[in-house]
Amino acid sequence: MFYAGSVRTEYRLEPCRTALNRVRDMPFRWSLNPYTGCAHRCTFCYVRNFEQRADRPADDRYGRSIRVKPNVAEVLRRELARPSWRREEVAVGTATDPYQPAEGRFELTRACIRELASADTPFSIVTRGPLVVRDVDLLKEAAAHVRVCVYVSLPTLDERVWRTTEPGTAPPASRLRAVRTLSAAGIEVGIGMAPILPGLSDRPEQLEAVVRVAREAGARGIWASVVHLRPGVREHFLEALACDWPEEVARYEALFATRAYLPAAAAREITAPVRHATASPSPRGRKTVHPQPRQLALAV
Numbered sequence: 001m002f003y004a005g006s007v008r009t010e011y012r013l014e015p016c017r018t019a020l021n022r023v024r025d026m027p028f029r030w031s032l033n034p035y036t037g038c039a040h041r042c043t044f045c046y047v048r049n050f051e052q053r054a055d056r057p058a059d060d061r062y063g064r065s066i067r068v069k070p071n072v073a074e075v076l077r078r079e080l081a082r083p084s085w086r087r088e089e090v091a092v093g094t095a096t097d098p099y100q101p102a103e104g105r106f107e108l109t110r111a112c113i114r115e116l117a118s119a120d121t122p123f124s125i126v127t128r129g130p131l132v133v134r135d136v137d138l139l140k141e142a143a144a145h146v147r148v149c150v151y152v153s154l155p156t157l158d159e160r161v162w163r164t165t166e167p168g169t170a171p172p173a174s175r176l177r178a179v180r181t182l183s184a185a186g187i188e189v190g191i192g193m194a195p196i197l198p199g200l201s202d203r204p205e206q207l208e209a210v211v212r213v214a215r216e217a218g219a220r221g222i223w224a225s226v227v228h229l230r231p232g233v234r235e236h237f238l239e240a241l242a243c244d245w246p247e248e249v250a251r252y253e254a255l256f257a258t259r260a261y262l263p264a265a266a267a268r269e270i271t272a273p274v275r276h277a278t279a280s281p282s283p284r285g286r287k288t289v290h291p292q293p294r295q296l297a298l299a300v
Contacts, residue, residue, distance in 0.1 A: 099129025183218025190221030
C-alpha cells in the first residue's frame with residue numbers, strides 16, 4: 001500500500017483470482033478491468049453503484065483508494081490458454097478506466113494487451129486517458145492479427161462542465177490529440193459521448209461541436225448515451241450538482257424521481273442531434289459509423 005498525487009490516493013495491491021468477467025446483454029461477452037476504483041472521480045460515475053453494493057464508499061471518498069491487481073496479466077494468460085476459450089471479444093475498461101494515472105506506474109493494461117494479442121483475442125478499450133497513445137506499438141501489432149478498437153470518452157467540450165464533473169481527467173483537447181495519434185497509426189478509434197447531462201451538456205450546438213471535432217480528429221465511430229443515476233450515483237451526483245449548478249437540482253429530481261434511466265423516447269430526443277450530425281458525410285467522404293453504446297453498468 002502506498003499513496004500518490006496531490007489528492008491523496010491510496011493504492012492497494014490486491015492479487016486477483018480471475019481476470020475475465022462474463023457479461024450479459026451487451027455486444028461483447030467478456031470484460032477485463034486491471035484496476036478497481038478510479039482516480040478520475042467523475043461525479044456521474046456509475047461504478048459508485050457497485051461500490052455501494054459492495055459496502056465500499058460511493059460518496060466523495062470514491063476514487064481515493066484504487067485496488068491494483070498486480071497479477072492480472074498472469075491470470076489472464078492462464079484463462080486465455082484454456083481449451084474452452086473461443087477467442088471472443090474482450091472489452092477492457094468497462095467498469096474502471098484502464099488508463100487512469102495508476103497505469104503510468106503499474107503498466108497492467110499494457111501487459112494485458114500483450115496477452116490478448118498473443119492469444120489472438122479481439123478486444124476493445126474504453127478510456128478517458130490519453131496515456132493510451134503510449135501503447136500504439138502494441139495496438140498496431142495486435143490489430144494486424146485481430147480486431148482492435150479504442151473508444152475515447154469525450155462527452156463535452158465545455159470547459160466548466162468537464163472540470164466540474166470529471167475532476168481527475170485530462171482536458172478534452174488532450175483526448176482529441178490521442179484520437180488523432182491513434183487514427184494516424186491506423187488503429188480503429190471512436191468517440192463515446194457519454195454521459196450527456198441534461199441541462200449541462202445537451203444543447204444541440206454542444207453535441208454537434210463534439211461530433212465535428214471528433215470526425216476531424218479521425219474518429220470512425222461515434223455513439224452517445226444519457227446519464228443514468230442508480231443508487232449510490234444519484235446521491236453523490238445530486239450533492240455535487242447542488243454545489244455547482246443549484247438551479248438544475250429540481251430538473252434532475254424530477255427526471256430521476258422514480259427511475260435510474262430516462263425513458264427511451266426522452267433519451268432519444270436528447271441524443272437526436274448526435275444522430276443527425278453523424279448522418280452526413282464526414283470530411284473524409286463517408287458517413288460516421290454509429291455503433292451500439294458500450295458505457296453501461298457492468299460488473300467490476
